[in-house]
Amino acid sequence: MSGIIRLHFELPGNDLMSAGEASSSVKKKLNQLGINPAAVKKAAIAMYEAEINAIIHAGGGTLAVTITKDRINIVISDHGPGIADLDLAMQEGYSTAPDYIREMGFGAGMGLPNIKRNADRLEIKSAVGQGTTVEITVFF
Secondary structure, three states: OOOOEEEEEEEEOOOOOOOOHHHHHHHHHHHHOOOOHHHHHHHHHHHHHHHHHHHHHHOEEEEEEEEOOOEEEEEEEOOOOOOOOHHHHOOOOOOOOOHHHHHOOOOOOOHHHHHHHHOOEEEEEEEOOOEEEEEEEEEO
Protein backbone atom coordinates (compact mmCIF):
# COMPACT_ATOMS: atom_id res chain seq x y z
CA MET A 1 0.00 0.00 0.00
CA SER A 2 1.28 3.44 -0.84
CA GLY A 3 0.01 6.71 0.53
CA ILE A 4 -2.37 7.49 3.31
CA ILE A 5 -6.09 6.72 3.28
CA ARG A 6 -8.44 8.86 5.37
CA LEU A 7 -12.07 7.98 6.04
CA HIS A 8 -14.68 9.91 8.02
CA PHE A 9 -18.06 8.80 9.34
CA GLU A 10 -20.85 10.52 11.23
CA LEU A 11 -22.26 8.30 13.98
CA PRO A 12 -25.98 8.94 14.47
CA GLY A 13 -27.11 9.11 18.07
CA ASN A 14 -29.39 6.41 19.45
CA ASP A 15 -29.69 4.73 16.03
CA LEU A 16 -28.80 1.12 16.75
CA MET A 17 -30.01 0.11 13.28
CA SER A 18 -27.00 1.84 11.74
CA ALA A 19 -24.59 0.81 14.51
CA GLY A 20 -21.63 -1.05 13.08
CA GLU A 21 -21.88 0.39 9.57
CA ALA A 22 -18.71 2.47 9.90
CA SER A 23 -16.62 -0.34 11.37
CA SER A 24 -17.96 -2.76 8.75
CA SER A 25 -17.03 -0.34 5.96
CA VAL A 26 -13.50 0.09 7.33
CA LYS A 27 -13.07 -3.67 7.79
CA LYS A 28 -14.02 -4.16 4.13
CA LYS A 29 -11.48 -1.50 3.07
CA LEU A 30 -8.70 -3.10 5.15
CA ASN A 31 -9.45 -6.49 3.59
CA GLN A 32 -9.37 -4.95 0.10
CA LEU A 33 -5.94 -3.50 0.91
CA GLY A 34 -4.68 -6.96 1.85
CA ILE A 35 -3.96 -6.08 5.48
CA ASN A 36 -3.04 -8.95 7.81
CA PRO A 37 -6.34 -10.64 8.84
CA ALA A 38 -5.39 -10.67 12.54
CA ALA A 39 -4.86 -6.89 12.47
CA VAL A 40 -8.12 -6.40 10.57
CA LYS A 41 -9.98 -8.40 13.21
CA LYS A 42 -8.44 -6.40 16.08
CA ALA A 43 -9.21 -3.08 14.41
CA ALA A 44 -12.77 -4.10 13.53
CA ILE A 45 -13.60 -5.27 17.06
CA ALA A 46 -12.12 -2.18 18.74
CA MET A 47 -13.79 0.17 16.27
CA TYR A 48 -17.18 -1.55 16.56
CA GLU A 49 -17.12 -1.33 20.37
CA ALA A 50 -16.20 2.37 20.27
CA GLU A 51 -18.85 3.04 17.63
CA ILE A 52 -21.55 1.34 19.72
CA ASN A 53 -20.46 3.26 22.84
CA ALA A 54 -20.73 6.60 21.05
CA ILE A 55 -24.18 5.75 19.72
CA ILE A 56 -25.57 4.36 23.00
CA HIS A 57 -23.95 6.59 25.61
CA ALA A 58 -23.20 9.86 23.86
CA GLY A 59 -25.89 10.52 21.29
CA GLY A 60 -23.51 9.82 18.41
CA GLY A 61 -20.33 11.48 17.26
CA THR A 62 -17.69 11.22 14.58
CA LEU A 63 -15.27 8.50 13.59
CA ALA A 64 -12.08 9.37 11.72
CA VAL A 65 -9.78 6.68 10.32
CA THR A 66 -6.27 7.02 8.98
CA ILE A 67 -4.69 4.01 7.29
CA THR A 68 -0.95 4.02 6.57
CA LYS A 69 1.44 1.29 5.44
CA ASP A 70 1.96 0.01 8.98
CA ARG A 71 -1.10 0.98 11.07
CA ILE A 72 -4.67 2.08 11.35
CA ASN A 73 -5.50 4.98 13.63
CA ILE A 74 -9.12 5.38 14.71
CA VAL A 75 -10.43 8.46 16.53
CA ILE A 76 -13.99 8.47 17.86
CA SER A 77 -15.18 11.78 19.30
CA ASP A 78 -18.49 12.67 20.91
CA HIS A 79 -20.08 15.46 22.87
CA GLY A 80 -21.87 13.18 25.30
CA PRO A 81 -21.89 13.23 29.08
CA GLY A 82 -18.27 12.12 29.41
CA ILE A 83 -16.95 9.32 31.61
CA ALA A 84 -16.99 10.21 35.30
CA ASP A 85 -14.68 7.39 36.44
CA LEU A 86 -12.52 5.97 33.66
CA ASP A 87 -10.92 3.31 35.88
CA LEU A 88 -14.37 2.02 36.83
CA ALA A 89 -15.58 2.17 33.21
CA MET A 90 -12.60 0.01 32.15
CA GLN A 91 -13.69 -2.81 34.46
CA GLU A 92 -15.39 -5.75 32.75
CA GLY A 93 -19.10 -5.80 33.47
CA TYR A 94 -19.43 -2.17 34.54
CA SER A 95 -22.09 -0.38 32.49
CA THR A 96 -24.15 2.77 32.61
CA ALA A 97 -26.41 1.60 29.77
CA PRO A 98 -30.13 1.98 30.45
CA ASP A 99 -32.30 -1.11 30.83
CA TYR A 100 -33.87 -0.82 27.36
CA ILE A 101 -30.39 -0.99 25.80
CA ARG A 102 -29.53 -4.07 27.86
CA GLU A 103 -32.81 -5.69 26.81
CA MET A 104 -31.64 -5.36 23.21
CA GLY A 105 -28.43 -7.24 24.03
CA PHE A 106 -26.10 -4.25 24.38
CA GLY A 107 -24.62 -2.57 27.44
CA ALA A 108 -22.92 -5.59 29.04
CA GLY A 109 -19.99 -3.50 30.18
CA MET A 110 -17.47 -5.08 27.81
CA GLY A 111 -17.00 -2.21 25.33
CA LEU A 112 -13.98 -0.44 26.82
CA PRO A 113 -12.31 -3.68 28.00
CA ASN A 114 -12.71 -5.14 24.48
CA ILE A 115 -11.27 -1.98 22.95
CA LYS A 116 -8.27 -2.15 25.28
CA ARG A 117 -7.77 -5.87 24.56
CA ASN A 118 -7.71 -5.31 20.78
CA ALA A 119 -5.85 -2.00 20.54
CA ASP A 120 -2.07 -1.89 20.30
CA ARG A 121 -2.31 1.64 21.65
CA LEU A 122 -5.31 3.24 23.36
CA GLU A 123 -5.82 6.76 24.63
CA ILE A 124 -9.07 7.96 26.16
CA LYS A 125 -9.71 11.61 26.98
CA SER A 126 -12.97 12.39 28.72
CA ALA A 127 -14.43 15.18 30.79
CA VAL A 128 -17.83 15.13 32.45
CA GLY A 129 -20.21 17.34 30.49
CA GLN A 130 -17.76 17.75 27.60
CA GLY A 131 -17.62 14.37 25.90
CA THR A 132 -15.07 11.72 25.13
CA THR A 133 -12.37 11.09 22.54
CA VAL A 134 -11.08 7.56 22.08
CA GLU A 135 -7.95 7.03 19.98
CA ILE A 136 -7.17 3.47 18.94
CA THR A 137 -4.10 2.33 17.04
CA VAL A 138 -3.59 -1.13 15.58
CA PHE A 139 -0.26 -1.94 13.94
CA PHE A 140 -0.02 -4.28 10.96
